[in-house]
Amino acid sequence: MSRFTFESIRLPDTAEDLRQDVRRFLADEQAKGGFVPVVDSWLSGFNPDFSEKLGRMGWIGMVWPEKYGGHARSTLERYVVMEELLAAGAPVGAHWVADRQMGPMILRHGTEAQKERFLPDMAKGVSYWAIGMSEPNAGSDLSAAQAKLTPDGAGWRLSGQKLWSSGAHRCQYMIALCRSGPAGDDRHGGLTNVIIDLRDPAVTIRPIYLISGEHHFNEVIFNDVYISEDMVIGEPGDGWHQVTEELAHERSGPERFLSTMPLFEALVQVTQHSEDRYLQRELAALASELAALRQLSLSIAGILEQGGNPVVEAALVKDAGTRFERKVTEVAERVLQLGTNGEGGVGVSDEIAANSGIAAAETLLAQAILHGPGFTIRGGTNEILRGIVARGLGLR
């Protein structure tokens, strides 16, 4: 029988109250023109003003200790805030990585000085961080990372390159997985995470444009960057362990099935009056998939709350979640037609075309199509994730 831990979670009343606060805040912001919902807002919605507002609301670093600027809230309360922000398509991209990954990593493995120095600004929503894992020849296989650390006095010198660094051109810091020694038999040795100040003149950041024309990715080149001792996370050589733990955080959140929520909402709105049975079945199938994913994801939040490390469960949900996001796009593609100035898709055209929300829906669809290829790649490809699930099932 059941091989994975997916206990049902009932959210505490405090979390549900908080949800209403977040919804009120978001409705206000949207009414004021503070943001326009977009697809994939946690990646493309880089908005420092908005992040700072969230910081003031106490909605960043929610579960961190108060002495580091955190708010000592529960994981489930944090979960509710995240899902509300994502579902609304709010521009959370600036602080997302710091809040989700880099803050927790420093909290777990950083020195006291690092915690005091970096966490409070992250929690205020004014400090933005990039992830430096991937390299040209180390994507799915991170143990192949080559960016090289060479000892220099008490510190290190860093040479090499990172690739696909999201938002690095707008971030102040990056945590990079680097090679400080030989890989060893299990290929997991000799890796070290270091903090890099991206404003260092020895760092070069070159844009890589997305197919949408957006500047999101970067190539980050380290030209003999000096890394002082106090910028190393944990002990040199501990990088693999830290990074796998980090990936569980990176993979387990609701962003892996909520990237296309604004499109899904818009699709339901513009098809409000369609009697078409097959269209309704498609929408119902998406809703049922979403509801199941949310329950599974909530139960992962529950495991994290209890201090567990749900690596396999997170892989399972991320794989299914990103495939769901692609399906939302696919259904919308079947129903809407792009660039026809409000003339809807075949079969439901008149009803849909008459809907005033059609232009917004088409814009969201365009965003979803152009961002779609990334959904099943970022944070570990679905093929890699299925390997993790297969191991969890005892097949490897």
Added chain:
Amino acid sequence: MSTTVRQMIVETAHRVFRDACDMETVAQAAKGTWPKTLWQALAGNGFTTLDDDGLTWEDALALLQVAGYYAVPVPLAESILASRLLTAAGLSIPEGVLTVGVTPASKPQVEHTASGTRLSGRWTQVAWARQADHVVFLAFDGDQPVITCVDQSSIQVTSGTNLAGEPRDTVVLEGALTGDVGGLPSPWSQDSVRSFAALTRVMLSAGALERILDMTLQYAGERKQFGRPIGKFQAVQAQIAEMAIEVAAVRAIANLALAATEASNDTASSTEGAALGRAEWTIALGKVRLAQAIHVSTTHAHQVHGAMGFTEEYPMHHLTRRLWAWRQEFGNDTAWAPSVVTELREHGVWRAVTGV
């Protein structure tokens, strides 16, 4: 209710089913043999009907997941549903094998005559009607939906089967004498009954999906080609990983529906309508989610088993055929979609999903 009690019931159920419901029993039943010992074992453990001091409706729903895992070839789901309906209508539960007719072909009527209450109508999909000592029917007294129970001696049965070879009979009554008649409690409607019937299929299927995953995993670990177990091949692993998410997803929705059903029973009457609506919505979600899970899981399960899984001698078909049948029974995904979509349209997707 206490989850530990439910846990205990589920564990006991596993033991009982493992002993009394092996694949040979299921295979014999598929050939038309009534598994008397199995029914007695289930009845003896108090699994077949609800009971003030024993099995609650929600416990029974959890129990159905276990029953589905073992492809139970008796009208257990129907007996449980029948006793839920009888209890709700304030009627007593008779002894013996019990089933339900809740899919009326037209609008069956009760008539109060000098010689007693009489019932006329036609019901389809009545599971094991030919075997039941009593059949509980959904009918109408004028426009009011009512529940009533009829003795075997008064019913005529036309035999039919579903895709899995399970009896799904048609019952026609023409002025048959019936016992007491009870109305559905407020705020239940005829649709609530249809929802609860569908819920039994969601629960049974959740268990059956789990079983075919287990069987497939075991097979992939044992069957060798090219000198290694086929489960070592990445393409096979990917198919099984996909099955695993389908199983987890259905279980998540089944649990959600169970919790919502429970909440609709616990809630004070002023909000009962809303709580029942929520329960019915999650059940509709479950029926719709099931469709994909069954499609993906049965396809992959048969593929991984190769030609072996396509034979009568290999027992997996008892599960996969039931899944294909259960997907259809009490409404398939196309039938349930409008109930799901109405809520999305009224409240928006996210509010509907979060329930607030």
